[in-house]
Amino acid sequence: MLFTTQSFLLGFLPATLLLFHLCAGRRVARQLVLVGASLLFYGFWNWRFVPALVALTLLNWGLGRAWAASGRRIWPIGGIVINLLTLGFFKYANFFADSVAHLAGWRHLAWAITLPLGISFFTFQKIAYHADLLRGARPVRSALDFLEFVTFFPQLIAGPIVRHHEIVPQFDTDPHGPDLWENLSRGAMLLLLGLAKKVGLADTLAQTCNPLFDQAAHGAALNLAQGWVAALSYTLEIFFDFSGYSDMAIGMALLFGLRLPFNFDVPYRATSIRQFWQRWHMTLSRFLRDYLYIPLGGNRHGAVRQSANLFATMALGGLWHGAGWTFVAWGVLHGLALSVNHAWTRLASRLALRLP
Template structure:
């Protein structure tokens, strides 16, 4: 069930909220409601994976309790190995088998492995949990707390990637405390903004870029205008799609009295690739930093080692997004860019030379947009055709933008508009906002009711 569907917004979510707030004063009861609703939500995608999700969650909880009882590192280490093996089998078994077969000049007949929805996100949560235990973190004692931490439906499928120390202590808080109405109003506003980003912008932008990428995938030669339109519209689509999902997830969590970490902060205004990654998918960025980059040595072992660590971290981050060499190349590209950024920072600090802000921003966005082409293309030949078109070697040409007004609105919002997640928490709730917000919600419901629902882009990861 998608967040941006009438069935979810008019059926599942209101029913869950009513039942939750009916028993909100009793901690066990409200947790049972949330865990039960989350399992129903996941089961509506594919019931076959519900026992696997619950079983894996219980095993990870048990390993944490064993570590608490014995103090032996073998238990969290076993948890790390277990989760990595599960992720490797479901997501990468066919990829590595096919890569090895290709290198040997053979053909690999793909195994019938069905990828559980959201496996990358909830496995990463458990990996972070066991890594934190090895660093001295406190294990989750209650099995109900651990089930709610893992399965909480707003963040179960596509994040934000939440650490247990961030959310489990919140389970003690009374949802009907002094912040009740503020949480409901801010949560509703974020939910509305996220829905507007997804249904109003991202899905419409997909109608611009998808046909052009499809043409390139089928061998068509695009002109320069078509290439750049496809690249820029996809850059906007993925931003509004995923930041919209994050807005909806954070907003829904607030409706239940829980606060999830921010995940986006106006990334397309970044003036360096390092700042971009501090603002884009922020919970993944910190995961890669804290659980890969720093354990590899970070910047503590010299400049050459730092470059190697950055490239390795980002290549693994690219592979996490998808089992394909285009994702690995995209990650390597960003790792190289981050390395150049660090070298430039040292040069700039020593010499006092600085790039003008517009130049720094332009260079950053040019790199990000070109990188998204590699990320979006299904294979290297398609990416090469797209980049060849963008270079102008196939003619400048012209193109008529489908729904041009929406394209320019989306571009303005991405470049000028404030971060929705930060803005909603900064603004003061006002009753006068309820009427236009309600009208906008009804209009968006009518819009999504007339479309075939598009899954969020990050669901595939």
């Protein structure tokens, strides 16, 4: 059940909103409505994964409580490892096995592994949670709070990637407080804006570029005009598709009185690749920055080390998008572009200092 389907927009969402606002004055009741609705939403994709989603979420919560009780770093570190192994098995097992088999000259028959919907997003949220615990953040006390933080259906399958300290404190806020009508009006506006982006623009552009890419995939040569049409229409499609989903998620969250971080800030108006990544999928960019690039050393150890850190960060960011060497290559190219951008900035700064 996708955000753009009639069953979601005319059935699931209105019913959930009605139940939520009927019991909005009772914290536990409204949380149970949201958690129950979120698990039902996930179950529409594949109900067999709902128990696993709940079990892994509660396991991560339990590891946080163990950290609070003992102060031993093994608990959040164990949480990070468990989440990485889970993501690695479901998303990358076949990719790595196939790569090793290819290098060794073996034949690998792909394992029948079903990729859980949204696993890349909610796994990163749990990894960020444990990393924040290691940095001194307070663990979530309530299991219900943690379940709502991880499974909240507007951001469950396509982000934004939310940190626990951004949303868990909001669970105490009365959704029928003074911001009720502002949240409802802004939420409805963002929901409709995102829907228009996705259905009206992205899906229309897909009808233009997808046939051209299909022709190229089957060996047909595209002429110059077709190549440009395919490239430009896909460039716009991917933005309107992803930012549309993000706008819908943020808008729906407001309908429930919750504020999610914005994910896009007109990225195609960026004047450099560095600025582009500060505007595109911003919650992923900050995750890669805070939990990978900076821990690797960031820009603290000279230009060569900074470039290596950028390459590693963006290569792993590419792999997060998909299990394939093309995604790794895409990430490496962005790492190269960012390295050149930083080098150019340093050179321009030095030249400016030398001018009279």
